[in-house]
Amino acid sequence: MADRDTVHYDGPAGGWGSLRGITRIFGKELPAPGVLDTLAHQNKPGGFMCTSCAWTKPAHHNPLEFCENGAKATLWELTTRRCTPDFFAGHTLCELKGWSDHDLEQQGRLTHPLRYDRETDRYLPCSWEEAFAAIGDNLKRLDPQSAVFYTSGRASLETAYLYQLFARLYGTNNLPDSSNMCHETTSISLKKVIGASVGTSVFEDFSACDAIFFFGQNTGSNSPRFLHPLQEAVKRGCRIVAFNPVVEKGLVAMINPQSPTEMLTGHETPISSHYLQVKAGGDIAAIMGLCKHVLDREDEARARGESVLDHDFIARHTHDFEAFTDKIRATSWEEIEDNSGLTRDALREAGEVYVEAERVIGIYGMGLTQQVHGFDNVAMLVNLLLMKGNIGRDGTGISPVRGHSNVQGQRTVGISEKPELVPMDKLARLFGFSPPMEKGLNTVETCEGVLAGTVKAFIGLGGNFLRAIPEQEAVAEAWQRLELTVQIATKLNRSHLVPGRAAYLLPCLGRSEEDRQAGGPQTVTMEDTFSCIHGSVGRRKPASEHLLSEPAIVAGIAKAVLAPNPKLRWDDWVGDYGKVRDLIEATYPQEFRGFNERLFTPGGFYRGNSARERIWKTASGKAEFTVPKELSATGFEDRPGRYRLITLRSNDQFNTTIYGYSDRLRGIEGTRDVLLINPDDMARAGLAEGQVVALASDADDGRERRVGGLKVLPFDLPDGCLGGYYPELNPLIPLSHHDVQSKTPAAKAVPVRILTGAAASG
Template identity: 60%
Template sequence: MRQKAKVENYDAPAGGWGSLNAVVHILTQEEVAILGSEILLKQNKPGGFMCVSCSWAKPASPHPFEFCENGAKATAWEIMGKTVTPEFFAQHTLTELRFWSDHQLEEQGRLANPMRYDPASDKYVAVDWREAFREIGAELNKLDPHSVIMYTSGRASLEASYMYQLFGRMYGTNNFPDSSNMCHETTSVALPQVIGVPVGTVQLKDFSDTDCIFFFGHNTTTNAPRMLHPLQEAAQRGVPIVTFNPLRERGLERFVNPQNPLQMIAGGTRISTQYHQVRVGGDAAAIVGICKCVIESDDLAQANGSPRVVDAEFIAQHTSGFDEFAAFCRAQDWEAIERASGLTRAAMIDAANVYMAANAVIANYGMGVTQHKHGVETAKMIVNLLLLRGNIGKPGAGISPIRGHSNVQGQRTVGISEKTKLVPLDRLAELYGFEPPRWDGLSTVDACEGILKGEVRGFVSLGGNFVRAIPERSLMEPAWSGLRLSVQIATKLNRSHIVPGEVTYLLPCLGRIEIDEQASGAQAVSMEDSTACIHGSRGQRKPVAEHALSEPAIIAGLAKATLKANSKVDWDGWVADYSRVRDAIEHTYPDQFKEFNKRMFEPGGFPRPLAARERKWKTPNGKANFTVPKAAFAPPKESDGVYELMTMRADGQFNTTIYTEDDRFRGVQGSRYVVLMNPADMEADGLKSGDTVTLVTEANDGVERSLSELQVVPYDIPRRSLAGYYPECNGLIPLWHYAEGSKVPAAKSVPVRLFKDVPPELIEGGEMPISASRHHSSETSDEIEDDQ
C-alpha cells in the first residue's frame, strides 16, 4: 500500500513566507545553509553562475536575491555534501534500487566515481576513467552509428553541447534527441512556418513596455517563478493579465515578493485580471472565439466607417492568409466554440475586449499548449491572435514560449538536433575535414520505437533521466535491457541508471555550480535563456567528488577513444581552455555568436539576432502567415466514461527531479500518487475524498496501461478533466499519443477511464466488487514506494 497523502487547503500567495520557509527547509535538509546562502547571492548574477533549473531571462540589473524558491532548491540539490561512492553500490543491487522512489535515489548525493555494471553481481563496480573510455569507444566502434542514440538533457552548456554534436557526427550519427523533443519541439516546428524563427520574439525589456499580457497553459508558480517579478511590476502599473489554464495556479493569481518587506506584511499583488479555466486542450478554441470577436468587431467598424480594429497596414504589408483565416472565424458557431473551449461566449468576449484595447500585447505559453495532440496548431493560433493587431516585431509585444531546462533552447542553437536542415553540415565539414552524415536522425519518440523494435543498440546520455521522462514505461523499461551499450553521464543517481543494458557505464560529471579547473585555469561556460540571450556562468564551489570530470572532458575522452585522430580537432586543447570551444562556435555560427568570448558576460546576456523581431520573415513566402486550424479547435468527441488526464509538476520538483513529496500550493503532502478531480464528477462516480482509483488508458491498441492506488483529491478543475503528477503518470501515455507534427508526447491530454479500487478487505473476504470497481495495475513492484 502506498502512503496516503494529507490534503489541506493552502490559501497563501506565491512567494512570501511560504517561499522563504521552503528555501530555509531545503538548505537545512541538505546541510548547506551557510554555504548555500553565500552561493545563492551569486546565482543569476553577472560573473556568478546561471541557475541550473529554469531558463527564464536574467536581468541586467538583478535583484539582491536573483533566485526563486525552485532555483534555491536546485542549487541546494547540486551542492549537497553527500556522495554516492563505490561502497554504496557494493551494498545495493540494481534490482533492490529499483524499489526506491525517485526522491530516495537522488537524495543519496553526488556520484563520486566512474562505475561499470557487473551483470554477475547485479551491482556497479568502480572502473578507471581511461579504462572506461577505452571500453566505451571499443563498444561504439562495434555498433552501426545508425543504431546509436546520443541524448542530451537541457542542462548541458553550449560548449559541451557543441563538442557532443561534433563527436557524434564525426562518429557517424545524427541521432540527437534531446529534452526539447519532450516539451517545446512543438514551438520549434510551429513558429518557423508562420514567423520564420524557431524561438520566441520577446525580450525581458518588453515586459516593461507592454500594456497587455496573455497566458496560455503555463504554471509560472513552479516552472518559471522568477518571471513573477516582471509580471508583478506589470500588474502594479495596471497592465491587464489574461490567463487561460485548466487549473488555477497560485502564481498567476497572487504573488508576494519575498524581497519586499512591505509586501510581506501587506499580502502582495493580484496578478491575473481575468482567469479562464479552459477545459484540457481547449486553448485553441478559446483563441478562435477571441479572434472571431476581433474580426467581427473590425467588420462592424468598417461598416460604420470607424477606425479599423485589426492592424490593416501591418496585415497588408507583412502577412499572408488573412482573408482565409478571417472567413474561417466568421463561419464558426459560438455554441461549438463554447463546447470546445469550456468557456462561455461572454468570457471570450471579455478577453477579446481587453486584447482590442491594448497597443502592445505579449502572449506567453507553456507545455499546456506544446504537450497536446494539437499543440502545433494551437501555437499557430496564438500567432494568429498576435498578427491581427501587429503584435510581433514591436516594443512590448511578441510571442513568448516559456522554456523549461536552463539551456534546452541553446543546445539546438549549437547543433543538438536530429533534423539535418537545422545544422550547418557544410560548415562543419569545411572546418573539421570530414563528411558528416546527411540523413535525418531519430527524435525521442523515434528512439523509443527503435528500442522497442531492437533496432537501437547504443544509448549515450549527456545528463537527464530518459527512462523516467518518456512515455510507455511498462514497455520501455523491459526493452531497455536489450540495449548493447548504455552510457549515462550524470551528477546524481536516477532511474535511468538502475535499468541497465548489456554493457552499462555510469560516469560522474561536475555540476555547473562547481569550479571547473583545467590546464588554463578555472573555466566558464555559457547558456541561452528562453528569450534567446546568451549568458556566461562561473562555478563557485569546490567539486564535491574528487574523481568527477567536467562534461567537456568526458566528451573529449569518449571522442578520442572512439574516433580516428583528426588534426583539425584538438580535443585536449578545447578541454584545457573552453574559450577555444567558443571560438569554434563563433566560426560555425558567425552571425549568431559574433565576438562570443568578449560578450558572454554582458549584464543581461547578449541577444542572438532574430529576424522576426525586425519584422523580417524567413518563411518560404517571406511573410508572416495566418493559418486555418484543421482540428485543434474542434469540439471534443463525447465518449461515455472517458476523462482527459493532464500531467502536472509540483512545487517540490523540477522535471524528473523530486526534491520533496509535497505540493504546497495544491495542499497535497506526503505522496505524489493522487488524482485531482472535479467534485461534481466525484459525486457522479460515487467517489469521496480519499478513495483510491485506478486509471486505465483508453487506447484500444492491445496494450493495457494502468496506474492503481491513486488517491482522489477534490479540486477546482473543469468537468471530465483529471490531473496527476509527472513523471508518475507517464506510463499511461501511449508512445504514439503525441503532438501532430512535432512528436512531443501529448502528456496534457490523455484519454483514460477511472475505476474505483477494491478495498483489500473485500478481496481477502472473497466478496464481489461493485460493477464500477476494478483492482488491476500493469505496474511493476518497483513502483510501489516504501512506507518508511
C-alpha cells in the same frame, strides 16, 4: 476558483511560504560551505546561471536573483551527501528499483566512474581510462545509425557543441534532446508561421506591454522569477489574462519575498485580471473565440470609419489572412463554447482586453505544446497576435517559456536530429569530414527504435530519460537488450537502474562547482528563454576529486572512438573552453560574433531573431495566418467514462527531480499518488474523497496501461478533466499519443478511465 470543497492553497505565490520551502531543503541537504555565497551570486553577471529554469539573468538584478525552485536546485547540487561505491556495494539495482525517485537522488552526489556488473547486479568502480576504452570499443563495433546521443537541457553551449560534433564525426544525426518532450512543437510551428523557431520577445518587452495573454504555463512553480516582472507590469497598469485548466497561484496573486513591506504587511498583488479555466485541449477553440470577438469589434469599428485590426501590417507582412477570417466567421459560438468549455461572455471579456491593448505579449508553455494538435494551438496564438501587429514591435511578441536552463541553447549550437537546421557545410570545412545527412531520431523515434531493436546504444548527457518518456514500462523492458548504455550525471536516478548489456555511469561536475582545466578555471555559457547568451562561473569545491567536466567526458569518449585527425584538438578544447567558443563563432558567425569578448555582458548578449525584425523566413516570405483543422487539440473523441488527464509538476520538483512531497501551492502534502478531480465529476462517478483508485489508458490501441494506488482528492478542474503528477503517470501515455507534426508527447490531455473496486486492484 477553488472553494472549501476542494483541496487548495489560500495564500499567494512567493511570500513566507517560499522562504519556508527553501529553508526546509537547506536543512535536509546540509549543503556544502559556500552555498550562501553561491546563492548570492546566482543569476548575476559574473556569477553562475541557475540549473533550473531558463529565465534570464537580468542586467538590473534584484539583491537576491533566485527563486524557491532555483534555490532548491542549487542546494540539491551542493549537498554534502555522497553516493559512493560503498553505497552500490550494499545495494543491487533490483533492490534500488523499489526506491522512490526522491530517495534515489537523496543519496547525494555521485563520486566515481562506475561500470555495471551483471553477475552481481551492482555498479562497481572503474577508472576513467577503463570506461572510455570500453565505451569506445562498443561504439566502434556498432553501426552509427544504431546509436543515440541524448541531451538533457542542462549541458552548456560548449559541451553541446562538442557533443554534436562527436556524434556527427561518428556518423549519425541521432541527437534527440529534452526539447523533443516539451517545446519541439514550438520549434516546428514558429519556424513555419514566422520563420524563426524561438520566441520573439525580450525581457525589456515586459516593461512596455499593455496586456499579457497566458496559455498553459505555470509561472509560480516552473519559473518563479518571472513573477517579478509580472508584478511590476500589473502595478503600472498592464492587464494579464490567463487560460489554464488549473488555477495556478502564481497567476492569481503574489507577495514579493524581497519586499520587506509586502512580507510584513502580507500585502499581495493580484496578477491576472481574467482567469479562464479552459478544458484540457480546448485552447484552439478558446483562441478562436478571442479572434472572433476581435473581428466582431472590427466590424463595429469599420461602421464608424475606424479600425481595430492593423491593416497595414496585415497587408505588408502576412499571408492568407482571408482564409483565416473566413474560418473564424464560419465557426459558431456554440462550437467554440462546446470545445473550449468557456462561455462566449467570458471569451468576449477577455477578447476586449486584447482589443483595448496597444501592445500585447502571448506567453505559453507545455499546456499548448504537449497536445496532439499542439501545432495548431501555437499557430492560433500567433494568429491572434498578427491581427493587431503584435509581433516585431517593442512590448509585443510570442514568448514560449522554456523550462530547462539551456535546452534552447543546445539547439542553437547543433543538437538537432534535423540536418537541415545545422550548418553542415561549415562543420565539414572546419573539421575535414563529410557529415551525415540522413535525418536522425527524435525522442519518440528513439523509443520506437528501442522497442524494435534497431537502437543498440544510448549515451545520455544528463537527464532521466526512461522516467521522462511515455510508454515507460514497455521501453524499460526492451532497454535491457541494448548493447551499450552510458549515463553522464551528477546524481543517481531511475534511468541508471536499467542498464544495457554493457553500462557505465559517469559522474560529472555540477555547474556551481569550479571547473579547473589545464588552462585554469573555466567559464561555460547558456542561452536563456529570450535568446540571450550568458557566461556562468562555478566557484564551489567539486563534490569529489574523481569528477570530470562534461566537456572532458565527451572528449574522452570521442578520442576512444574516432580515428586521429589533426583538426580534432580535443585536449586543447578541454584545456580552454574559449577555444570551443571560437569554434561556435566560426560555425555560427552571425549569432556569436565576438563570443569570448561578450561573455559577461549584463543581461546577456542577444543573438538576434529575424521575426522580431519583421523579416519572415517562411515559404511565402511573410508571417503565415493558418487555419486549424480541428477545434479540439486532444486528438480523441469524448465518450462516457473517458476523461482527459493532465499531468502536472508540483511545487516541490523540477522535471523528474523530486525535492519533497509538498505541493504547497495546490494544498497537497505528503504524497504524490493522487487523482485530482472536480466534486461534480466525483459525484457522477460515485467516488469519495480519500478513496484509492487506479487509472487505465483509454487509448484506442488495445494496449493495457495502468497506474494504481491513487488517492482521490476533490480539486478545481473543468468537467471531464483529471490531474495527476508527472512522471508517475507517464506510463499511461501511449508512445503514439503525440503532436502530429513535432512528435512531442501529448501529456496534457491523455485519454484515461477510472477503475474502482476489484478492477482497480486487479
